[in-house]
Amino acid sequence: xxxxxxxxxxxxxGGGSEITICIAYIGLCIIFSILSPNFFSGKNFxxxxxxxxxxxxxxxxTTLVLICGCIDISVGAVMxxxxxxxxxxxxxxxxxxxxxxxxxxxxxxxxxxNGLLVSKGKIVPMIATMxxxxxxxxxxxxxxxxxxxxxxxAKFNWLGRGYVGxxxxxxxxxxxxxxxxxxxxxYTAYGRKLYATGSNQRAGYLAGINTDGTILSVYILxxxxxxxxxxxxxxxxxAGLPTAGDTYEMTIISACVLGGTSINGGKGNVWGTxxxxxxxxxxSNGLTMLSISSFWQQIIKGTILLxxxxxxxxxxxxxxxx
Amino acid sequence: MSETILKMQGITKRFPGVLALxxxxxxxxxxxxxxxxxxxxxxxSTLLKILSGAYTKDEGVIEYDGKVIxxxxxxxxxxxxxxxxxxxLDNYGTLTVAENILVNAMPKKNGKFxxxxxxxxxxxxxxxxxxxxxxxxxxxxxxTLTAAQQQLVExxxxxxxxxxxxxxxxxxxxxxxxxTEQLLKIVQNLAKQxxxxxxISHRMxxxxxxxxxxxxxxxxxxxxxxxxxxxxxxxxxxxxxxxTLDSMYPHVKxxxxxxxxKVNHLTCGKAxxxxxxxxxxxxxxxxxxxxxxxxxxxxxxxxxxYLRDGSIEILGNSIKNRSPKDAIHNKIAYVPNERKVEGxxxxxxxxxxxxxxxxxxLQKHFKVDKKAEKKMADTWVEKLxxxxxxxxxxxxxxxxxxxxxxxxxxxxxxxxxxxxxxxxTRGIDVGAKAEIYSLMEDLCRQGIGIIMISSELQETxxxxxxxxxxxxxxxxxxxxxxxATQENLMKLAVGGI
Numbered sequence: 001x002x003x004x005x006x007x008x009x010x011x012x013x014g015g016g017s018e019i020t021i022c023i024a025y026i027g028l029c030i031i032f033s034i035l036s037p038n039f040f041s042g043k044n045f046x047x048x049x050x051x052x053x054x055x056x057x058x059x060x061x062t063t064l065v066l067i068c069g070c071i072d073i074s075v076g077a078v079m080x081x082x083x084x085x086x087x088x089x090x091x092x093x094x095x096x097x098x099x100x101x102x103x104x105x106x107x108x109x110x111x112x113x114n115g116l117l118v119s120k121g122k123i124v125p126m127i128a129t130m131x132x133x134x135x136x137x138x139x140x141x142x143x144x145x146x147x148x149x150x151x152x153x154a155k156f157n158w159l160g161r162g163y164v165g166x167x168x169x170x171x172x173x174x175x176x177x178x179x180x181x182x183x184x185x186x187y188t189a190y191g192r193k194l195y196a197t198g199s200n201q202r203a204g205y206l207a208g209i210n211t212d213g214t215i216l217s218v219y220i221l222x223x224x225x226x227x228x229x230x231x232x233x234x235x236x237x238x239a240g241l242p243t244a245g246d247t248y249e250m251t252i253i254s255a256c257v258l259g260g261t262s263i264n265g266g267k268g269n270v271w272g273t274x275x276x277x278x279x280x281x282x283x284s285n286g287l288t289m290l291s292i293s294s295f296w297q298q299i300i301k302g303t304i305l306l307x308x309x310x311x312x313x314x315x316x317x318x319x320x321x322x
Numbered sequence: 323m324s325e326t327i328l329k330m331q332g333i334t335k336r337f338p339g340v341l342a343l344x345x346x347x348x349x350x351x352x353x354x355x356x357x358x359x360x361x362x363x364x365x366x367s368t369l370l371k372i373l374s375g376a377y378t379k380d381e382g383v384i385e386y387d388g389k390v391i392x393x394x395x396x397x398x399x400x401x402x403x404x405x406x407x408x409x410x411l412d413n414y415g416t417l418t419v420a421e422n423i424l425v426n427a428m429p430k431k432n433g434k435f436x437x438x439x440x441x442x443x444x445x446x447x448x449x450x451x452x453x454x455x456x457x458x459x460x461x462x463x464x465x466t467l468t469a470a471q472q473q474l475v476e477x478x479x480x481x482x483x484x485x486x487x488x489x490x491x492x493x494x495x496x497x498x499x500x501x502t503e504q505l506l507k508i509v510q511n512l513a514k515q516x517x518x519x520x521x522i523s524h525r526m527x528x529x530x531x532x533x534x535x536x537x538x539x540x541x542x543x544x545x546x547x548x549x550x551x552x553x554x555x556x557x558x559x560x561x562x563x564x565x566t567l568d569s570m571y572p573h574v575k576x577x578x579x580x581x582x583x584k585v586n587h588l589t590c591g592k593a594x595x596x597x598x599x600x601x602x603x604x605x606x607x608x609x610x611x612x613x614x615x616x617x618x619x620x621x622x623x624x625x626x627x628y629l630r631d632g633s634i635e636i637l638g639n640s641i642k643n644r645s646p647k648d649a650i651h652n653k654i655a656y657v658p659n660e661r662k663v664e665g666x667x668x669x670x671x672x673x674x675x676x677x678x679x680x681x682x683x684l685q686k687h688f689k690v691d692k693k694a695e696k697k698m699a700d701t702w703v704e705k706l707x708x709x710x711x712x713x714x715x716x717x718x719x720x721x722x723x724x725x726x727x728x729x730x731x732x733x734x735x736x737x738x739x740x741x742x743x744x745x746x747t748r749g750i751d752v753g754a755k756a757e758i759y760s761l762m763e764d765l766c767r768q769g770i771g772i773i774m775i776s777s778e779l780q781e782t783x784x785x786x787x788x789x790x791x792x793x794x795x796x797x798x799x800x801x802x803x804x805x806a807t808q809e810n811l812m813k814l815a816v817g818g819i
Contacts, residue, residue, distance in 0.1 A: 189685040196678050199667035206626065206664055207679040207732065208650040266669055 018260055018272045020311065025279050032286035039289055046168060052281040053170040054079075054229045054236070056274060059252045060181040061218075061225035063273045066256050067185065068218045069198035069265025070118055070125040075252060077136035078110050078223060079230030079245025084140050086156075086231045087149040087240025096156050100231055107227020108220050110136055115219030119212035133249070141242045149240040160236025170232055177225065181270045194218060198265030254305045255280055279304075326385075327352045327518050328373075328487055333382035335368055342368045344542045346382075350487065355509065355519045357529040357550070360539035360562055361721070361751035366522055369539070370489050373520075374406040375399035387486070397426075405480030406489040409749075411472050413479075415465035420447035422464050423478045451478040454508050470501035477508065488512065489520045494528060495749050498612050498777075499812075506532055524751055526555045540564055563753040571784035572763045575803060578787070579603045580637075582771045583740055588632035591618030594795040596632070600740065600771040605762065607786025608775045610815050615795035616775045617659065620742045623773075624656040625649040636739070650679060655733035657726075659744040659775070665729040668718040672710050673699035675717050676731045702731035707757060723754025730761070741765060744775045759785060779808055793817050 033040040058075050065072045082103040089099035110132060117128040151157065162169045185191040196204040197211045205211045226245075234240045257263060258279060259272025280301060287297045328350040335343040343365045350356050358366050371377045373384065375396040384391050386402065394402070413422050420443050421428065429442040447460040455474050458467065464475060473493050480488055490509070494502045509532060513519055523529055529536060530550060537547045538561040546561050579602025588596040592615035600606050608616040621627040623634060625643030634641055636652055643649040646656070658664035666675055677684060677695045684690050684698075699713035706727045710720055717725055726746065733741065743762070747755045762772055762785065776782045782789060789806050791799045791814035799814040 187689050189681040189690055192674070192678060192681045192690065195670065195674070196667050199670055200663075202664050203658075203667055204678070206624075206646050206656060206658060208645075208647040208736075209678070210645070210647060266667065 018269060018275070021258055021260065021272060021275050021279065021308070024308075025275055025282070028279065028282060028286070032282070032289070036286065036289045039286055044285070046171075048278065048281050048285050049171045049174075050168050050236075051285065052277045053168075053174040054233050055248055055252055055255070055281070056174050056277040057177050057232070058222070058226045058229040058248070059255045059273050059277050060177050060270050061222040062252050063256050063259070063261050063268050063270050064181065064185060064194055064218050065222050066253075066261045066263060067198045067265060067268040068194045068215055069201060070215060070218070071253070071263070072114060072129045072219060072222050073126065073249040073253070074110060074114060074129040074133040074136055075222065075226035075229075076245035076248035077133045077140060078107050078226035079233060079248060080140040080242055081110070081136050081143075082107050082227040082230035083234035083244045084143045084149065084240040084242055087151045087234050088143060090151055090153050090156055091149055096153065099156075103231050104224055104227045107223040107225075107230070109223070110226075111220035111223020112216070114223065115216035118219065119215040137242075137246075144240075144242070146242055148242065151234060151238055151240060156235050157238055158235070160232050160234070170236070173228075173232070178270055178274055185270060190214075190217075195266055198267070200266070251280060251301075252277075254301070258305060258308045325352045326350070327387060329383075329385040330369070330373065331383045331385070333369065333372060333384070334380050335365075335372060335377065336380050342542055343372075343379075346539070346542070346544045348537050348544055348547075350518045350520060351534075352518055353513050353516045354535060355513050355521055355533045357533035357536045358520055358522050358539065359524075359529060359536060359558060361723075361753050364539040364562075364751075365542040366539055367491065368542075370406060370491065370520065370522070373399075374404060374489060400480070400483050400485075403484055403486030404489070405483065405485045405487070407473065407476045407480065407491065407493060409492045409495060411469075411476060413464050413472060413475060416463060418461050419451070419458055419464055419467070419475055419478075420444050420460040422475050423447040423450055423460070423482050425479065427482070447478070447482075450482050451475070453481065454478060454511070455504075468501070469496040470498075470505060473497070473505060474508070477512075485517060487518045487520070489522075491522045492524065492749065493521075494523065494525065499779075502528070524749065526558070529558075530555065538562055559752050562751070571781075572760050573605060573766070573785050573787075574763070575787050576603050576766065579769055582637060584635040585619075585623065586633045586635070588619060588622055588634070589630045590622035590627040590632070591615065592795045593618040593622060593792075596792070596795075596797055598790055598797070598800070600773060602739075602769040602771055603766045604787045605766060605772045605774055605785055607782040607789040608773060608792065609779075609782050609786075609789050609811055610792035612777070614792040614815065616792055617744060618795070619792070620656060620744060620773060620775065623649070624654055624742060626656075650736055650738075653737070653739040654742065655736055655738035655740070656742045657729050657733055657744060657746055659748060661722075661725055661729050666717050666725060669716055671714045672703065672708065672717055672720070672728055673713040675728050676702055676713075676735060679732050680735050698735060702735065706731055706761065721751075721754075723750035723757070726750055726754065726758065730758070734765075738770060740771050740773065742773045742775075745777055746774065747781065748777065779811065782806075782811070783808070791815055 038044065062072060062075060085106050086099045086103040089102060090096065114129050114132055117123045118125045158169065160170060164172060185194060193209045193214045196207065196209055197214045201211050230245060233244050255276035256268065256273045258276035259269065261268030261273060283301060284297055287300065326349055331347050333343050333346045346365065346369055360366050368377065372379045375394045375398060378393065391402065424443055424447055429439045429446065430436045431439045444460050451458055451460060454477060458471055458474060464472060467475065494505060497505060506528060509519060521532060533550045535547060536550055536553065536558060538545050538558060540562060581599050582602050583600040586597050596619050598606065608619065610616050618627060622629055625645045625648050641652050643652060662668060673695060676699050681690065684695050696713065702708065703710060703713055708727045708731065709724050717728055746758055765772060774786060783806055787803050789801045789811065790797055791801065791811055793815055798817065801810060
C-alpha cells in the first residue's frame with residue numbers, strides 16, 4: 001500500500017506530464033512519418049533541432065522563471081533588441097566577442113529591471129513584463145529607425161549556421177544550456193530555493209530564503225538567455241531584425257506548460273520543456289511538409305496546448321489531495 | 323423527540339492506496355447535537371464530505387428523513403436540508419452579507435432576468451440573521467466582519483435554505499473565548515428548534531458543554547459512541563487515540579539557565595514598547611486576546627517586521643535581524659501559526675520541507691548532498707514520529723499534526739538557541755498535541771529557550787514557566803506559573819484592571 005502511494009506521488013510530482021508529452025511526441029512523429037515520406041530522416045530531425053534551438057535556449061531559462069512562480073513575457077522583445085544591438089555593433093566594426101558580450105549585458109539589464117519590478121516593486125509579473133515587453137520592443141525599433149541591418153560577418157554567422165563535425169553548433173549550445181539548467185534546478189541549493197519560492201514564497205522567506213534575490217536572479221538569467229537567443233537568431237538569419245522574436249514568448253510559455261511546468265509555480269522540469277519545444281517545432285515542420293497553411297498550424301498548436309493542459313488538469317484533479 | 327433523522331450505515335470509501343472509511347455507521351436524532359471526534363486522519367472530514375455530497379461513497383447506505391438518498395451534489399444536499407460549514411469558510415468576501423446569505427436565491431423584481439430587488443433582499447436576509455444575532459448589518463461586506471460573524475453568516479445562509487441537518491467542522495478554531503461562547507449558545511438554540519447538528523471539534527470543553535452524544539472515530543472506523551452525560555474526557559481521549567496518554571502536559575519547571583535573550587522596548591507592528599528576558603531551558607508563554615500584538619512581537623524578533631524602536635540582545639550581544647535569514651543566523655527559529663500559509667511548501671515532499679532552511683549547508687561543490695539530506699529527513703521522521711509513508715511523500719498528504727512536526731523538524735535542524743512556537747497545537751489532535759508537548763519538554767532540557775504563543779488558556783497555564791500577558795500591543799503583566807490562574811490571566815488580557 002505504501003509503495004503504490006509513492007509511485008503515484010512520483011507521477012504526480014511531474015514525471016506524469018513528461019511521460020504524457022513524450023508519448024504524444026512519438027505518436028506525432030509516427031503520424032507524420034506515415035503521411036509524409038520525407039519526414040522521417042536524420043536530416044529532417046537535425047532541421048527540427050536547428051529550428052528548436054533558438055526558442056529552446058530561452059525556454060530553458062523561462063522554465064526556471066515559471067518554477068519560481070513568476071512569468072516573463074518580455075523575452076521575445078529582448079531577442080529583437082539583442083539581435084539589433086549585436087548587428088549594429090558588428091556593422092560599426094566592433095569585434096564579435098565584444099558585440100556579443102554587450103548584447104548579453106543588454107539582456108541582463110532588461111532582466112534586472114524585470115526582476116526589480118517584480119521583487120522590490122511588488123508588481124504582478126504578467127503586468128510588469130508586459131510593460132517592459134512594449135518598451136523593449138520600441139527600443140529595438142528605435143536602434144535603427146525600424147530598419148533591419150544585414151550582417152555579413154562570416155564568423156558571426158557561423159554561430160547560427162556552423163557545424164562542428166556533423167552537428168550544428170547551435171544544437172551544441174542548446175545541449176549545454178539544458179544540461180546546465182537541469183543541473184542548476186535539480187542539484188543545487190539555488191534550485192531548491194527556486195522551487196521553494198514558487199511553491200510558497202512566504203514560507204520560503206520565513207525559512208531564511210532571500211526570495212526577492214531569488215526572483216531577481218532568475219529574471220536576470222532569463223534576460224541573458226533571451227539575449228543569447230536573439231544574438232543567435234541574428235547570426236542565423238544574417239540580419240538584425242527589430243521584429244525578431246515577436247510572439248515567441250507565447251510559444252515559449254506554451255512549450256513550458258506542455259512539458260508539465262506549472263504556471264502557478266513550484267513545479268516543472270527543463271526536460272519537459274525541451275520536449276515541448278521539439279513538439280511545437282515538429283508540428284510546424286510536419287504540417288509544412290504536408291503543405292498545410294500556417295493559419296491552420298496556429299489553430300492546431302493552440303488546440304494541442306489546450307488539450308495538454310486539460311489532460312493535465314484532469315489528471316491533477318483525479319490525484320488531488322482529499 | 324428521539325426520532326432518527328439521519329442514518330449512515332456501513333459507509334466505505336477508498337482513495338487510491340488508502341482505505342479512508344471502513345464500514346462507518348453513525349446515526350443522528352432530530353434536535354440532537356452529535357459531537358464527532360477523532361484524531362486528524364480518522365476519517366471525520368471524509369465522512370462529512372460524503373454526507374454533504376462532495377464525495378461519493380463506495381459502499382453503504384445513507385437514510386435521511388425516512389428515505390434512502392444517493393448520488394446527490396452538494397447543492398442538492400443543501401436543498402434537502404443538509405448544510406455544511408467548513409473550517410475554512412468559503413464565503414464571498416467582497417459581497418454583502420445579504421448576497422452571501424441568499425446566494426442562489428436573490429429576489430428579482432419580476433421574472434428570472436429582471437434586476438435584483440435589493441430592498442426585498444436586505445429585508446429577507448435581515449429576517450434570517452436576526453433569528454441568531456442582532457449584531458450584523460446585512461449590507462456590510464463579509465470581508466469586513468470578524469471570523470465569528472462570518473461563521474454566523476454561514477449559519478444564516480444554511481438557514482435560508484430550510485436546513486434540517488447542520489454540519490460544523492471546527493467552527494471555533496479561529497474564535498476567541500467570548501465569541502466561542504456566543505456561537506455555542508446559538509448552536510444550542512438551533513438544536514432546541516429541532517435542527518440536528520453534527521459538530522466536529524478538538525476542544526473537549528466545547529464538546530462536553532454542547533453535545534448530547536459523542537461519536538468517536540479512529541483509523542477510518544466508527545469505534546464507539548457515548549451519551550455525553552454518562553462519560554468523561556479521559557474516556558473519550560482514550561478512545562480517540564486507542565491507548566492511554568501519559569500525563570498530557572509533561573513540563574516540569576527547572577532552574578532557569580543563563581539569560582539567553584533580552585528584548586528591550588521592542589516596538590513593531592502592533593507591539594508597543596515590549597521588554598522581556600528569556601532563559602535557557604525556560605518556556606515563556608505569550609498570552610493575550612486575538613489582536614493583542616503577540617504575533618507582532620515574535621515577528622519583530624524574527625526579523626519579519628521592521629523595528630520602529632527597541633533592541634534585541636542575544637547572550638549579551640546586541641543583534642539586528644533585517645530578515646528571517648539574519649534571525650536564523652542568530653540561532654532563532656520560528657514556527658508560524660498558519661502552517662499551510664507560512665510554514666509549508668505544500669506540494670513538496672517531507673524531505674524538501676525539512677531541509678530547506680539549511681539547504682546551503684548541505685551544498686558541497688555546487689551540489690546538494692542528497693545522501694546527507696535523506697539521512698537528515700529519515701532521522702527527523704523517526705525522532706519526532708512523523709507518520710508518513712515515506713520522506714518523499716508530499717506534505718499535503720499528511721495530517722495536521724504531522725505537518726506541524728515537519729515544520730518543527732525544519733527548525734530544529736537549524737539547531738536554534740531560541741525557539742518561537744506560534745500556536746503550535748492549533749487544529750491538531752490530542753495525540754499529536756501530547757507529542758509536541760513532550761518534545762518541548764525535551765528541548766528545554768537541552769537548554770533551548772522557548773517562546774510560546776497559544777490561544778488555549780489551559781495549554782499556556784500548563785506549559786509555560788512564565789507568562790507574559792499582552793493587551794492592545796502592550797505588556798500588561800508578567801505572571802510566574804505558580805501564580806497564574808485563568809482569572810488573573812484573562813483580567814490582564816482584557817486590559818489589566
